[in-house]
Amino acid sequence: MSATTHSAGYSKTGIWSWITTVDHKRIGILYAVSALLFMVIAGIDALLMRTQLAMPNNDIISAETYNGLVTMHGTSMIFLFIMPLSAAFFNYFTPLLIGAPDVAFPRLNALSFWIFLFGGLLLNSSYLVGQVPAVGWFAYANLTLKQYNPTHSVDFWVWGIQILGLASLIAAINFFTTILNMRAPGMTLLKMPIFVWTTLVTQVLLILALPVITVACVMLSFDRAFGTGFFDPGAGGYVLMWEHLFWVFGHPEVYILILPAMGIVSEILATASRKPLFGYTVMVYSSCAIGFLGFAVWAHHMFTVGMGPWANALFSAATMLIAVPTGVKIFNWISTLWGGKIRFTTAALYAISFVAMFTFGGLSGIMHSSPPIDTQHHDSYFVVAHFHYVLYGGAVMALFGGIYYWFPKVTGRMMNETLGKIQFWLYMIGFNVTFFPMHFLGVQGMPRRIYTYAPDQGWNLWNLVCTAGAYLTALGAFLFAINFFWSLWKGKIAGNDPWDGRTLEWSLPSPPLEHNFDVIPTVTHLDEWWHRKYSEDGKRKIMPPAPKFDPSTIHLPNPSFWPIVLAFGILMIGTGFFLPDFGNAIAIGTSVTGALIVLGSGFAWAYEKP
Amino acid sequence: MMLDTHHTGSAGAAHAEAPEAHEAHAHPTNTGVDNRKFAMWTLIASECFLFGTLIGNYLIHKNRGIDGPKPHEVYQIDITTLSTFDLLMSSVAMVLALYYCNARRLRLFQFWTAVVAVGGLIFLGFQYFEFSHFVLKEDLGLSRNIFASSFYLLTGCHGAHVTVGVIWMLAILTTSLIKGEKWFNSTMVEVAGLYWHFVDVVWIIIFTVVYLFVYV
Amino acid sequence: MSNHNAAAAHSHGHDEKAHGTVTLYMIFAVILCVITYFEWWIFKHRASIGISQRLMVITLLTLSLVKFVMVCGWYMHLRYDHKSLAKLLIGGMFLASGTFLALGIIVHPKECDARKGECFKIQEPAPAPDTAAPADTNPAEAAPTAP
Numbered sequence: 001m002s003a004t005t006h007s008a009g010y011s012k013t014g015i016w017s018w019i020t021t022v023d024h025k026r027i028g029i030l031y032a033v034s035a036l037l038f039m040v041i042a043g044i045d046a047l048l049m050r051t052q053l054a055m056p057n058n059d060i061i062s063a064e065t066y067n068g069l070v071t072m073h074g075t076s077m078i079f080l081f082i083m084p085l086s087a088a089f090f091n092y093f094t095p096l097l098i099g100a101p102d103v104a105f106p107r108l109n110a111l112s113f114w115i116f117l118f119g120g121l122l123l124n125s126s127y128l129v130g131q132v133p134a135v136g137w138f139a140y141a142n143l144t145l146k147q148y149n150p151t152h153s154v155d156f157w158v159w160g161i162q163i164l165g166l167a168s169l170i171a172a173i174n175f176f177t178t179i180l181n182m183r184a185p186g187m188t189l190l191k192m193p194i195f196v197w198t199t200l201v202t203q204v205l206l207i208l209a210l211p212v213i214t215v216a217c218v219m220l221s222f223d224r225a226f227g228t229g230f231f232d233p234g235a236g237g238y239v240l241m242w243e244h245l246f247w248v249f250g251h252p253e254v255y256i257l258i259l260p261a262m263g264i265v266s267e268i269l270a271t272a273s274r275k276p277l278f279g280y281t282v283m284v285y286s287s288c289a290i291g292f293l294g295f296a297v298w299a300h301h302m303f304t305v306g307m308g309p310w311a312n313a314l315f316s317a318a319t320m321l322i323a324v325p326t327g328v329k330i331f332n333w334i335s336t337l338w339g340g341k342i343r344f345t346t347a348a349l350y351a352i353s354f355v356a357m358f359t360f361g362g363l364s365g366i367m368h369s370s371p372p373i374d375t376q377h378h379d380s381y382f383v384v385a386h387f388h389y390v391l392y393g394g395a396v397m398a399l400f401g402g403i404y405y406w407f408p409k410v411t412g413r414m415m416n417e418t419l420g421k422i423q424f425w426l427y428m429i430g431f432n433v434t435f436f437p438m439h440f441l442g443v444q445g446m447p448r449r450i451y452t453y454a455p456d457q458g459w460n461l462w463n464l465v466c467t468a469g470a471y472l473t474a475l476g477a478f479l480f481a482i483n484f485f486w487s488l489w490k491g492k493i494a495g496n497d498p499w500d501g502r503t504l505e506w507s508l509p510s511p512p513l514e515h516n517f518d519v520i521p522t523v524t525h526l527d528e529w530w531h532r533k534y535s536e537d538g539k540r541k542i543m544p545p546a547p548k549f550d551p552s553t554i555h556l557p558n559p560s561f562w563p564i565v566l567a568f569g570i571l572m573i574g575t576g577f578f579l580p581d582f583g584n585a586i587a588i589g590t591s592v593t594g595a596l597i598v599l600g601s602g603f604a605w606a607y608e609k610p
Numbered sequence: 611m612m613l614d615t616h617h618t619g620s621a622g623a624a625h626a627e628a629p630e631a632h633e634a635h636a637h638p639t640n641t642g643v644d645n646r647k648f649a650m651w652t653l654i655a656s657e658c659f660l661f662g663t664l665i666g667n668y669l670i671h672k673n674r675g676i677d678g679p680k681p682h683e684v685y686q687i688d689i690t691t692l693s694t695f696d697l698l699m700s701s702v703a704m705v706l707a708l709y710y711c712n713a714r715r716l717r718l719f720q721f722w723t724a725v726v727a728v729g730g731l732i733f734l735g736f737q738y739f740e741f742s743h744f745v746l747k748e749d750l751g752l753s754r755n756i757f758a759s760s761f762y763l764l765t766g767c768h769g770a771h772v773t774v775g776v777i778w779m780l781a782i783l784t785t786s787l788i789k790g791e792k793w794f795n796s797t798m799v800e801v802a803g804l805y806w807h808f809v810d811v812v813w814i815i816i817f818t819v820v821y822l823f824v825y826v
Numbered sequence: 827m828s829n830h831n832a833a834a835a836h837s838h839g840h841d842e843k844a845h846g847t848v849t850l851y852m853i854f855a856v857i858l859c860v861i862t863y864f865e866w867w868i869f870k871h872r873a874s875i876g877i878s879q880r881l882m883v884i885t886l887l888t889l890s891l892v893k894f895v896m897v898c899g900w901y902m903h904l905r906y907d908h909k910s911l912a913k914l915l916i917g918g919m920f921l922a923s924g925t926f927l928a929l930g931i932i933v934h935p936k937e938c939d940a941r942k943g944e945c946f947k948i949q950e951p952a953p954a955p956d957t958a959a960p961a962d963t964n965p966a967e968a969a970p971t972a973p
């Protein structure tokens with residue numbers, strides 16, 4: 001059954017095969033594993049924070065350490081957990097969903113992963129040298145300038161973000177090209193699965209927003225390394241420029257975080273309800289509208305800086321406007337469920353909880369969109385509640401749902417449903433117990449980013465409750481790990497199509513063969529796989545036998561060593577900026593060597609057989 | 611009817627009619643545009659935001675230097691106009707290089723590719739001259755004032771892009787010199803050309819908005 | 827079927843590359859040179875031709891736009907390529923321009939004279955003798971305030 005493909009000369013097992021892989025499925029797995037490991041670190045950060053805040057006047061953790069935890073928790077969860085886990089799904093499933101044999105640029109795909117991994121390791125190595133960035137995940141100037149943060153902690157943040165941004169940009173160009181150029185014959189844009197659409201919009205946001213943070217980070221690293229004055233008012237610079245540039249990137253970034261999750265939810269709900277997604281076309285347009293409007297609302301993070309009434313009013317209006325396509329999606333999901341023969345699998349539970357939790361988060365969000373109200377909310381725990389509802393109750397729940405949904409396809413085994421449901425409820429209850437009281441704390445005036453609080457503020461009870469919830473959530477995470485590993489070894493064999501799915505990946509074996517499709521399907525419908533299985537009146541069709549194909553016609557791209565080498569060169573370039581303490585020669589030498597490695601491996605890459 | 615697919619283009623039915631025209635490249639794309647060309651245009655869209663940020667930042671800060679030289683005190687528009695000509699002419703050379711690559715005229719292809727590289731090097735020479743003049747004679751180092759920082763960041767970034775382009779051109783030239791008649795990789799040359807033209811277009815904008823608008 | 831269409835697309839694409847001839851490219855080159863010279867000339871002689879700053883800005887921006895369209899449309903072949911590529915470029919430019927125009931408007935303060943270094947400074951600079959009379963005065967500037 002397996003084809004003798006032309007890369008058969010290369011070993012498929014062992015570390016080397018993983019280091020040199022250019023197979024999008026393996027790269028997806030690498031992303032997922034890395035993301036989950038980074039999640040554990042960021043989760044421990046959170047547990048430490050919550051432990052410190054459980055009681056007033058607590059002294060388990062110092063203020064400086066607490067600030068470092070806040071920064072690393074936020075930065076890691078966003079850039080090292082949600083984004084790479086979403087990338088794992090893009091990587092694994094985009095070619096399968098569009099009927100393609102691979103992504104447009106397989107080696108570039110591998111490069112993105114290695115750059116990401118090195119960036120994440122760089123950021124986390126700040127722990128090892130005790131110089132953890134403590135400036136918040138948004139690193140506002142001018143706290144980040146050398147005079148206020150003389151150690152290398154901020155450099156870890158800046159270079160971590162730069163390198164991670166590069167990884168995402170390269171991947172975005174790759175997936176954008178793949179989706180628009182490599183769909184199976186007959187798959188017009190409006191026959192693509194909805195997850196592919198949200199992936200596409202996400203890539204557009206990445207492509208356009210990342211350059212802005214790149215420039216901002218270059219400016220910051222120049223201010224720190226070369227004494228330019230971009231953010232130093234004493235030198236004529238403009239402190240708020242950082243906030244503007246950061247949020248011009250930062251707001252599309254939050255849509256980058258949520259859109260893939262929305263796509264996953266759409267897929268799961270349609271499959272679980274055994275009905276097509278309600279209002280597919282409207283969902284597509286809403287996703288595009290959200291992406292486009294996402295560029296017009298950035299200053300709603302800056303209502304309190306004093307931009308003036310006109311700016312505040314215009315951004316407020318745009319923010320309220322963006323709630324419309326989002327609300328449309330919520331109604332469409334509910335309508336998808338309505339009247340369906342719903343199977344409440346663990347994945348379905350996660351997807352349904354997304355709809356509810358994201359709505360909660362959206363409600364607090366729409367409250368923020370009014371500048372006078374936001375002036376009360378800003379920098380209080382009300383905002384913390386809001387974004388955790390949309391990011392955790394929203395994106396993370398959806399991603400975990402995606403894991404339960406697609407685990408059978410990736411591994412060939414089902415995850416344990418009983419354990420899964422227990423774990424889901426632990427997450428659900430734990431998450432709500434942790435974050436719902438934060439609304440109250442915010443209203444009661446508890447500010448953000450404080451490492452302790454006085455006992456007479458009236459915040460004691462809710463803080464204790466929040467901490468209890470955090471531990472419950474951690475228990476859920478632990479249970480997830482158990483389920484994950486148990487299922488890998490002992491899970492029920494899944495077969496091709498355990499959920500009676502609607503999209504093309506379920507037509508393939510679990511796990512799919514390296515070349516994906518023996519024969520590229522010709523697509524005639526949205527939800528093509530469903531239409532092949534069922535006729536219009538819901539009756540099961542007789543499927544024709546798999547068509548014959550000649551295995552020797554399939555050429556797989558060769559594995560390559562150069563992506564990891566090139567990624568390492570990029571890491572070296574960034575590392576040079578940390579080394580002036582050891583002498584300028586060493587610092588410059590490191591960066592230059594890194595650049596030469598990039599150049600050399602680039603040439604080797606260009607001339608090797610793809 | 612099932613379509614069988616090739617990952618790398620050994621001659622399949624789809625390519626039987628024009629086997630010599632295009633080197634081995636991927637299966638047909640939905641847009642009809644080669645993946646690499648499509649990806650380069652995507653990169654160009656991204657770079658719009660990169661240079662947009664840099665140009666925007668420059669415009670905001672150009673007159674906000676607290677002390678030190680101001681733009682109108684240091685720019686030498688005559689010389690900058692010459693470098694603009696040079697880059698424009700290198701763009702013309704690029705188009706001709708692609709034309710002769712398609713036409714399979716080896717020596718002309720190589721000649722015009724070399725002209726592009728030389729044009730890029732001359733432009734970089736102009737930039738080096740301008741920067742060293744500013745730093746050594748005009749007391750306008752990188753950190754002198756916010757105008758200087760913004761200026762160097764913008765033009766330096768552009769110069770870095772030109773440098774990458776020159777390296778790319780030299781690589782194409784070297785490969786052609788080594789492989790000769792066997793190697794007319796039109797798609798690659800076209801993609802490199804797109805990059806080069808984009809770098810030129812950005813300079814058109816910079817020349818106008820930074821230099822010619824020095825008093826605005 | 828689809829194979830044939832693909833082949834047709836291929837050969838069509840091949841013809842399109844022949845759209846530009848060497849003559850056309852050379853003519854464009856000359857035009858680009860002339861436009862650049864004209865831009866330089868306008869700038870250099872803005873005083874003697876008595877052009878207002880606003881008109882100069884508009885003219886130079888228009889000329890740049892012409893050069894931009896020429897290079898993108900013909901040298902970069904956008905005129906003849908699949909429409910999605912033009913959409914990519916124009917979309918990117920549109921969003922970028924809009925974003926940074928908005929940013930510039932928000933950030934630019936209204937009541938200070940940037941040229942005198944009045945904006946975003948912390949302390950008053952000592953009155954410097956050279957701010958009143960810059961070396962290369964711009965005679966087209968009658969009013970001292972920013973436009």
